[in-house]
Amino acid sequence: PPLQSDSNAGNSDPPETVAGLFSRLHNAGLQQRCLPSDFTVQLIAGALATAKSVLLAEPNCLQLAGPIVMFGDLHGEFHSLVKLIEVLGRPPARSYLFLGDYVDRGPLSLETVLRCIPRHVFVLRGNHEDRRIYRYFNFEDELIATFGLTAGQNLSNYFNETFCYLPVCAVVNGEIFCCHGGLSPYFNHPRFAASQAELVRRINEPSKPLHFRKSDFIADLLWSDALDIGVVEWMPNPRGCSYVFTKAACFNFLRRHRLNWLIRAHMFVMNGCKFSFEGRCVTLFSAADYAQRYRNTGAVLHIPGSASDGTKFPGRTLRFCKKNLLQCDSRLPENPADWPEEIAVKKSLIR
Template identity: 35%
Template sequence: MKAATCDVEGHIEKLMRCEKLKESQVKDLCSKAKEIISKEANLLILSTPITICGDIHGQLPDLVELFSVGGAIPWSTYLFLGDYVDRGYNSIETYLLLLALKVRYPNRIFLLRGNHESREITQVYGFYDEVLRKYGSITVWKYCVETFNVLSLAALIDSKVFCVHGGLSPTIEVFDDIKALERYQDVPHSGAMTDLLWSDPDEQAGWGMSPRGAGYIYGPDVVDRFMVQNNIAFIARAHQLVLEGFKWHFGNKVITVWSAPNYCYRCGNVASILEVESYSEYFATIFDAAPQVRLLLR
């Protein structure tokens, strides 16, 4: 069912071509997206078939390529695991395109929060400066930050596939612990919400301090315990560059999905999406970077 919006279809067409929206249009779009997303749960309950996507990081041509590979919305349903902004040349167009698609097709695209959907992080890694350069003020950045603070924290597909940007937390044992979190805020410096966005799998057993300075590293025993307690088949997450596009950890228990090919326009990696037909039937599709257009550097 089509959501009541302003010219959201026109916005989608413009953003797909990397054309800038007016500040007033951004305000209206962010307001409508915030209204829709804020009504969704901390833990989204989703069903198959669905396509899981990892980090995008402002690489708009590659996001357009991703939709070409995975199928256009609404014919395909997508779950994005966060990190839409920073690093790439077109964070604002990338993020607004995803919001516009959410407003137009609220039941066909779902957006989780990544560690870069943060007021503090975006002031360091490029999004803040990009908006200032393109709009001449930080007002548009503020509108986007308001939407960051309502994004869901995790998802559960068919009650069997747990999806999150980073990983696990020592203070989260069952899904009700995620449901109880207060997510309508900027990302704290520590705590369960931060762990979900920042943590990484590691071969060493147990919990360890993360070299990132936030979250934890978690071992195979931690994953085994979480999977048994919550009766899940595997965990899908993003957050870490994988040169091969995707990587399994601890056998087939945790998969990292990376969807930004040639990350930062220099890493030479391929990207992937994980197409899930059921919790026992899924496959990764690999894709390369789209051709870069000079006008995207503006």
């Protein structure tokens, strides 16, 4: 459903719809600007309240159908986000699934997370969408710098409350499991393991707001990591939370739940997209020129409208470096089969 505030029955001007706010924020980003000056704490808190009520009706595990474009970590890369949506097509003409970590590390967390909230896009929770984490990085500092200490901290609380309503994973086309971090050893338990339907049902059991502890499966969905080498299925995660899982754990999970692929984000990969475990586990990272320090390429992934035969990965990646992306002024073809492998600068722009 479209995310809109209640219509005004009186004679005064109708309040701006939440969709209108997003469209204004998007246009500011296209002009390389940031938050419009009239985006006050009250306005943002109102938009978050609306988002929360919409998210409350959604399950913890989304069941989606393609075609859909997936994003990995963004970490405050607002201008890249806006430009990518422009190049790929604004929703609802195109659907999007974001795999978490909108805030922290990069320069414009507030703008990035706000642009990600409306409908026609599906937004999963990352490990940084948690005040216990972002107060130690720069999202809370960014809010305080923008709105002052008290208002900034209040808004930080509103964001944290809203983040607890985000879904934590998705199944796309009945064959692709998507989440921010990765798998949980809890999914081996007979309670989860009976079938794909049972897995989804059990993940949907905890009610919102989702306040999770370090030791439950929600924490694993947000925090776990894929490890290329290793013989045992699970090992402690050096991040200090959750586990790392190996190919054996991934293959057991996919086979048991009749899934073909796992798509996750959470780990920095230099080329934006990395295939592990014989191509069955995809790590996606969409913050190009990450934290303005790494000269990495970002990537997004297009998944088609129907399930594959399970042999060949059905997705198509689109890579980009930040400079070329921001200079790109054309829309990509409607059909992903016609996309280039990487967004390149047009010849006329090269001096």
